[in-house]
Structures are given as structure tokens and as C-alpha cells.
Ligand code: SF4
């Protein structure tokens with residue numbers, strides 16, 4: 001395949017940035033999108049040019065490190081697929097492809113396609129954990145969890161923290177991410193003792209990191225490579241309202 005790429009190049013946070021055209025020739029349709037960029041970068045290096053900076057780690061769709069906007073869509077055109085699992089056979093020979101970083105106020109561009117997503121880490125640090133004593137492994141196995149609750153918790157736990165939901169949202173909202181992280185713990189008995197405090201501090205941290213509000217566009221759900229549903233946002237809202245009730249210990 002021969003492709004024309006328009007890639008966002010930005011030297012650093014202070015640089016204005018611009019789209020730069022590259023010809024990607026002799027690309028195998030079996031390559032992943034990131035392998036295609038690897039080939040482009042190898043050729044840039046041979047020519048003495050600076051390679052395109054982009055994030056990746058597992059390249060198996062599980063770590064959440066990769067993230068680019070491909071032809072206007074975070075993670076590209078393939079539904080429920082991270083850009084590292086997107087294959088070139090989904091494009092046509094001769095295509096023009098526009099590749100840009102995730103764009104959101106809370107995710108500043110570091111360089112080229114790399115953005116700083118540490119705002120997500122700060123939301124998790126605020127309360128995305130269990131600190132009560134839950135006993136040893138045998139105790140954990142003895143705590144019965146209804147199948148329906150376990151299924152919801154597991155679905156929420158599929159979130160890989162990639163940030164595509166934020167990039168897709170016109171408001172740059174992190175509600176889908178935060179709601180998945182709140183729900184995965186709120187559905188389990190081990191997570192209930194701190195559920196009220198957790199939802200309050202994680203929501204407060206989310207707002208303080210510069211993310212926008214949810215306005216029910218549902219773009220987050222459409223872009224999510226893990227199929228996280230907006231129903232989790234409703235769950236977060238219910239947890240938040242419950243936390244305001246007398247007796248929860250939340251001030
Ligand atoms: S909710 Fe989906 S899009 Fe958002 S961070 Fe999690 S996996 Fe990525």
C-alpha cells in the first residue's frame with residue numbers, strides 16, 4: 001500500500017505545531033497502524049530527520065498508552081479497537097490519513113502525538129483504590145459477590161485509561177473514565193466501605209484537573225476502545241447523590 005500521511009508535528013508544549021505531509025510507501029496491509037509509523041520513522045531516521053514521537057507500550061490493546069486521532073476519530077475508524085490493534089488493511093491503497101494528538105485542555109501536548117495524561121493518574125490517586133483491611137486471599141475468596149454485580153464490576157474494570165473518551169467529548173469531559181473507575185470498586189463488597197468518600201474525592205479531583213462537564217453527547221462511548229457504556233456515568237451520579245445523604249461520613 002502507498003499512503004499519504006498528514007502528521008501533527010510539534011517540537012514541544014510551547015511550539016505552535018503544524019501538519020506535515022509524509023509519503024508512506026510499500027506498507028503491508030498486515031501491519032498495525034503503529035508498525036506503519038515505525039516504518040515511517042525508520043526512514044526518517046535514515047534521512048537524518050527527527051522521528052515522529054508517539055506513545056505505545058503493550059501494543060495488545062490492554063495498557064492504554066497508545067492514543068492518536070486518526071482521520072478525526074480517537075483510535076481511528078475501527079470500532080472498539082485501540083490504534084495499536086488497528087491494522088492497515090482497514091485503509092485503502094492511495095488513502096490520505098490525518099494523524100493528530102488527543103486534543104483536550106487537561107491533556108497538553110508534550111511533543112508531536114504525545115500528550116500528558118497524568119491528570120488521569122491524579123484522579124486515581126485521589127481515591128481509585130481500597131485502603132480498608134480486606135483480609136488475606138482466603139478471606140477474599142470467601143466473600144460472595146452476586147454474579148450480576150461481578151459482571152458489572154468486570155465490565156467497568158475493562159477501562160484501560162487511554163483517554164479517548166476525553167478526546168472525543170466536545171467538552172473534554174472525563175466522566176466516562178471516572179465513572180468506570182468508581183463503579184468497578186463500588187460494585188464489590190470490598191469497595192463499599194469507602195464508596196461515598198471515593199466518589200466525592202475522585203469527582204472533585206476530576207473537576208480540578210480542567211476536564212469539562214458531561215453534556216450527554218455520548219461521543220465518549222462511541223470512541224471507547226473497550227466498550228465502556230454511558231450507563232456507568234449514571235451509576236457515578238447515583239453514587240454521588242447517595243454520598244450526600246446523612247450518615248455517609250462525607251463532609
Ligand atoms: S472509558 Fe474507554 S476511552 Fe475512556 S479511558 Fe477508559 S478505555 Fe479509554
Ligand code: FES
Pocket residue numbers: 055056057058059060061062063064065066082083084085160
Ligand atoms: S499500546 Fe497498549 S493499548 Fe495500545
